[in-house]
Amino acid sequence: MAEELKVIVFALGREEYGVEVEKVKTIERMQPMTRVPKTPAFIRGVINLRGVVVPVIDLRERFGLETSEYTDNTRIIIVAVNDLEVGLIVDSANDVIDVDSDSISEAPELVGGIRAKYLRGIARIGDDRILVLLNLSEVLNRKEIIQLEHLED
Numbered sequence: 001m002a003e004e005l006k007v008i009v010f011a012l013g014r015e016e017y018g019v020e021v022e023k024v025k026t027i028e029r030m031q032p033m034t035r036v037p038k039t040p041a042f043i044r045g046v047i048n049l050r051g052v053v054v055p056v057i058d059l060r061e062r063f064g065l066e067t068s069e070y071t072d073n074t075r076i077i078i079v080a081v082n083d084l085e086v087g088l089i090v091d092s093a094n095d096v097i098d099v100d101s102d103s104i105s106e107a108p109e110l111v112g113g114i115r116a117k118y119l120r121g122i123a124r125i126g127d128d129r130i131l132v133l134l135n136l137s138e139v140l141n142r143k144e145i146i147q148l149e150h151l152e153d
């Protein structure tokens with residue numbers, strides 16, 4: 001019997017991506033960030049979210065996609081990765097859908113310029129919609145997680 005995943009859908013450019021709802025803490029509007037020296041360029045800085053310092057990653061930069069200006073639709077999706085809260089900057093976040101696990105197939109080596117290791121799979125939604133599911137534990141590798149944990153000290 002197929003399992004259903006509840007997924008938050010967000011956009012980077014013209015592509016739609018998804019991340020499991022249970023990994024998402026909250027979705028925030030863009031807000032001022034404090035830049036942290038000696039961090040990779042894709043780490044935009046940290047925000048103070050209700051008393052918790054959260055590192056924020058620009059997913060476009062992380063995936064090597066063309067950067068764009070932030071707009072009123074830009075959002076920060078706060079996710080939990082290995083007990084660490086991290087913000088992901090996305091172009092927009094606008095939908096929650098159920099995905100049948102049988103509709104998920106393995107990601108090809110490269111999807112929209114993004115390497116397969118960052119992707120959990122590709123889900124077909126209906127006849128004409130494709131959703132790229134993120135593998136959050138790979139979006140941040142172990143070394144980067146350790147570096148981010150020290151930002152909180």
